[in-house]
Amino acid sequence: MSAQFRYAPEIKASFPQLKSRILCIEGISPDADPSMEIAGLLAVADKRLELTSEGEFPEIQAWRRAFSAMQLKPTQYRCAAEALLRRYRKEGIIPALHPLIDLCNAVSLAYAIPIAVFDQAYVTTPMIVRYAHGDEVYETFDGLTEFPKAGEVIFSDSMGRAHARRWTHRQSAFSAIRAETAQVLIVAEALHEKAETDIVSLSLTLAKAVQAVWPNAQLLAGSPA
Numbered sequence: 001m002s003a004q005f006r007y008a009p010e011i012k013a014s015f016p017q018l019k020s021r022i023l024c025i026e027g028i029s030p031d032a033d034p035s036m037e038i039a040g041l042l043a044v045a046d047k048r049l050e051l052t053s054e055g056e057f058p059e060i061q062a063w064r065r066a067f068s069a070m071q072l073k074p075t076q077y078r079c080a081a082e083a084l085l086r087r088y089r090k091e092g093i094i095p096a097l098h099p100l101i102d103l104c105n106a107v108s109l110a111y112a113i114p115i116a117v118f119d120q121a122y123v124t125t126p127m128i129v130r131y132a133h134g135d136e137v138y139e140t141f142d143g144l145t146e147f148p149k150a151g152e153v154i155f156s157d158s159m160g161r162a163h164a165r166r167w168t169h170r171q172s173a174f175s176a177i178r179a180e181t182a183q184v185l186i187v188a189e190a191l192h193e194k195a196e197t198d199i200v201s202l203s204l205t206l207a208k209a210v211q212a213v214w215p216n217a218q219l220l221a222g223s224p225a
Contacts, residue, residue: 004185006225008130011153015066019195021203022224023186024120025100025210027217030179034103037209038094041106045088048112054085059112059198062191063168070153072166079168080114098177100184103209111202113190114168116155120183122175124157127185129167138162139174155187187224 005022012018054060060082064074078086084105088094094105101117108115118127134150137160148154148162155164155171164171168189177184186206190199203221210217 004125004224005127005187006129008128010131011129014069015191017062017191017195018189019191019199020187020189020224021199022188022222023184023203023207023210024220025184025186025214025217026182028100028182028184028210028214030098030181032099032213034099034106034209034213037103037212038106041110041205041209042088042094045085045106045109049085049089054082054089054112057085057112058192058194059190060085062193062195063114066167066191067169070167072169077166077169080116080170081108081112081168084108085112098179098181099213100181100210101177103213104186104206107202107206107209108188110205111188111198113188113198113202115202115206116164116168116171116187116189117177118163118171118175118185118187119177119181120185121181123163123185124159124161127155127157127163129153129155132156132162136160136162138165139172141173141176143173 063079067074096102104115104117132148132152132154136148138146148165153167154162156162163175188202207219
């Protein structure tokens with residue numbers, strides 16, 4: 001799996017508590033219906049949010065500490081899981097984008113762990129989580145081109161394209177899932193005390209849900225280098 005995705009040594013050294021899993025999927029389609037799987041996952045999120053807000057979750061607090069260590073204001077630049085939980089708590093729904101994205105969002109809500117989903121056709125592997133040099137290209141969903149600041153944590157491919165800025169904060173539109181997407185790279189990352197146990201549970205839950213929604217899909221799960 002390290003041929004697909006890995007971490008730069010500097011990231012591992014700075015965040016030794018980091019745990020992650022990746023899932024490669026081939027054979028998805030945009031006409032599937034994951035509503036049953038999503039309903040069960042949202043029920044888990046609802047139960048947690050009834051007790052306390054997402055900012056009190058240990059999973060989210062760990063990412064806030066990481067963002068502070070990167071000199072980012074954690075309430076200005078929220079990890080994807082916190083932003084999703086916050087929106088869900090306020091609106092009570094998650095937007096329907098693509099059945100796989102919707103499913104991954106529901107898993108992220110249930111586990112309070114950020115999940116990134118990339119169209120492999122638009123990623124020149126290996127993808128590496130590393131500190132930016134300052135010359136990488138990032139494409140926003142508004143069609144704008146940005147250049148991450150040197151030292152910012154990014155998901156970079158071998159062509160120097162940034163597929164995510166500020167680590168788990170925001171993905172690029174360039175490799176976003178679209179109707180014709182057939183091959184997918186999914187990355188889940190956690191930093192909290194129970195990260196190792198929870199990230200494995202998340203991976204198994206997501207794989208089981210994908211197989212239920214796309215019975216003919218081929219899955220390969222593992223840990224990055």
